Amino acid sequence: MPFSHHFCSNTLLSAVQYCSADAHEGMVPVCSNTAFRQTEGAVSNPEKLKNLYELVEPAFKVLDFHHPHQLKEGLEGFSLDLPDQPETLEQLLVDCRDTLKYGVSTGHPRFFNQLSSGLDVIGVAGEWLTSTANTNMFTYEVSPVFLLIEEVLLKKMRSIVGWADDEGDGLFCPGGTISNLYSILLARYHFYPEVKTRGMGALPRLAMFTSEHSHYSVKKSAAVLGIGTENVVVVKCDERGKIIPAALETSIATAKEKGLVPFYVNATAGTTVYGAFDPLNAIADICHSHTLWMHVDAAWGGGLLMSDRHRMKLQGIERACSVTWNPHKMMGVPLQCSAILVKKRGLLQECNKLGAQYLFQMDKPYDVSYDTGDKSIQCGRHVDVFKLWLMWKAKGSDGFGSQVNKCLENAEYLYDQLQKRTEFELVFKNKPEHSNVCFWYIPPSLRSLPPGSDRDRRLHQVAPRIKGRMMEKGSVLIGYQPLGTKVNFFRCVFSNPATQQEDIDFLLDEICKLGADL
Amino acid sequence: MPFSHHFCSNTLLSAVQYCSADAHEGMVPVCSNTAFRQTEGAVSNPEKLKNLYELVEPAFKVLDFHHPHQLKEGLEGFSLDLPDQPETLEQLLVDCRDTLKYGVSTGHPRFFNQLSSGLDVIGVAGEWLTSTANTNMFTYEVSPVFLLIEEVLLKKMRSIVGWADDEGDGLFCPGGTISNLYSILLARYHFYPEVKTRGMGALPRLAMFTSEHSHYSVKKSAAVLGIGTENVVVVKCDERGKIIPAALETSIATAKEKGLVPFYVNATAGTTVYGAFDPLNAIADICHSHTLWMHVDAAWGGGLLMSDRHRMKLQGIERACSVTWNPHKMMGVPLQCSAILVKKRGLLQECNKLGAQYLFQMDKPYDVSYDTGDKSIQCGRHVDVFKLWLMWKAKGSDGFGSQVNKCLENAEYLYDQLQKRTEFELVFKNKPEHSNVCFWYIPPSLRSLPPGSDRDRRLHQVAPRIKGRMMEKGSVLIGYQPLGTKVNFFRCVFSNPATQQEDIDFLLDEICKLGADL
Structure with missing residues (x-):
């Protein structure tokens, strides 16, 4: 057996053995939900599994x-x-x-700083095998299995989105921003195919629409693609961070009056800070009536499609022309793993193909439609699919669903605790729809202050100072930011199924401890 | 010690031990030049090292x-x-x-199909550690060490290019195409900063220049950026594949006459098929006189800068405004590892920043100039630097130089053999400048045919048919393509230092065997 085969089988085995510790008796897929800690439901005998992180060192630091x-x-x-x-x-x-x-131990159950966290052992083993295979995604000749795996994954993801079997195409991209960039590139080409050869100079002045809570990648892509950030119309959201459909209608009308040509709307399923879901059906109606491309940025929220309990939050996503979905976020796949899904088959290839003869010869001895490299902006493309595929094998669709449910239960638990504890204030009152929970810590010195600019000014400094102390101590990590008129607040997110309620209690207690004198 | 520390130390040790077999006595950096086979100079006692691939199985297949x-x-x-x-x-x-x-075993010493090949064990261990760390390159807060490693690497690479210490900036990107895309994006912003907000509609009709032998990523980027492929002027090359400076001058003049505004020239250091180096100083003179941005696409040729023997082939690169250099090609770093280097400091940040508050808060408790995430198009960015850094530690700059020399010696050896053997014809007569060697195999039935369209038509079918048989047999893998008026020919490239002369002999013998009846 060739070197690399030994290499990887040994790797997977040792990763799994290392992580499953003494729980090998049942030979079950022990690591499917493993991060640092084993989580419930991951194995048939979960009580036999140790908390791996504690196995190694009980009071380890996050950083x-x-x-x-x-x-x-x-x-x-x-x-x-x-x-x-x-x-x-x-x-x-x-x-x-x-x-x-x-x-920084991003797999630590007390790392709440980013949308991507955790450390799925099967995912890591998949990434190790990928590194060892050391190949590129451009042609079937050098990536036969990985290209087929990509096809299988994309097809499955499209069917979960709700598109018909004969619809759709897609690619795995280096991150959600590039996936969103693809959506705009494709929309532009769909309406104006001449842009490829003649450039933006041949087009009318385009306008695109996205919410004030949406990810900055939409604007960044507009800059890159030569559309210009001032042609990205930012649409108002409600208190909860959801786009207001009537405001979108008005923005479209205003843009038209100014002589701009609307072509693209980005809806967000799971905003970065609030975790809000835009009303997709209402947006789809508007896009339909104006013949606009509807993109759904479900980079963060796409994972909820795996859960029977939560997938209704993305109702209407099946009406989108394109979808960004990052398994490296809510599904816990190691970085990077982001897909752009496109409803119109053939568009990716038409939009991006240049037919370089040194790669994409038509006289190859196999079906060259599997040489998908000309669909992408990139030439060489990293293999991001194997770890997701292997995790899917290890968990099953149902396993991903349980994992998502677990993270959202954690968010509800945090929400409940925050409501109970007087040291904290919620940024918005509603129950979390995603795993984002946004809140202020109110230190003793501010508790008796009346609302107003003085309190706001002082409250604005609280989160950064606590964060600084937190980083020095290294016990836990959470992000903060201001948003609109709201001063700095903490945003907690859950995507690591290894996080337990005790970790959430620890977070709140730690914030109180670190901020008591502020 | 936390879980991940054990995990990785064990990993590196086992990777190294596995690969160094019984050669541990000296505790030297045994794997610095290891691919499947140990290569000379990698260790102080190279004769003690087995051919690893043969250790496992003597007659293994490439695919x-x-x-x-x-x-x-x-x-x-x-x-x-x-x-x-x-x-x-x-x-x-x-x-x-x-x-x-x-x-496909891309690390196999008989895999000659792509510019990226080999399997450096330290590089793989570096990639494994990277996967285990599972973090993103956007902020210092989640990637302190990797961001500093990126800074150190970029600074070193810029100094090797020949820029002054206080000059320059850069990023590691997902592949050479994206690095080249950055160069055009930056050039456009440098001359027309209003493009970021107002889009291409506010600009004159731009023109950019690249050679007919250059990589297709230049055109592809022009399509993506909204410049349009028809505004990419393709400049003629000489027989050897180098851009003709006088032709570039003429092309610029013609574009100006048509009312286009030239702004960017791409020079290639190491073309994809021929391995040609454009005359950089002559191009720099032209760019200087017309005030154009000079980019050098050294994705493939950049590695030669590591060799005292070969770096003069890139003379003039220090005059470029930006450089693409892929360590994942000639330096044998595992995929992906590509850098864009920019001479003008601050431009990347100005061009791409949007200042998203949820990531790039100004009130963080550390020097936020290390939060480099807003320099990039992407938001999350994969960690591609650690493996290169670790390999650099393991080999030293000198080790990379020897590795490059070895690959170029292999190319010269192949060139010499092809000249000696009557079954083969070289596509161009000159000694290879890079490790590319292009040639036809002339089967017995064609040897007596006079040059002309009948012979060409039949010769065109030879390489694809041999390649098909080669893939079925799996003994070796090499690419072919037509180019301009030249019918299908083989392109051999060397970037795996584990390849030995016997592998090259094998390649030629195998082609003769597989094509004898054609």
């Missing part, structure tokens, strides 16, 4: 923070410099350990 | 080809389908083995 200048000066012999001559193997091992030591 | 429909139908129980319920661990292991079995 061991150092300032840039400290790391650059060299800590305990950790040097970032690039030598002319080789270092020894011992030194390389020290370099590896130090890199991890001074990094 | 075990099956057509798409065969793999989709399920071979010996290999199913691509995604289940609702979990599979067993045993089945997952079978899935992993089958994925590798039906894939």
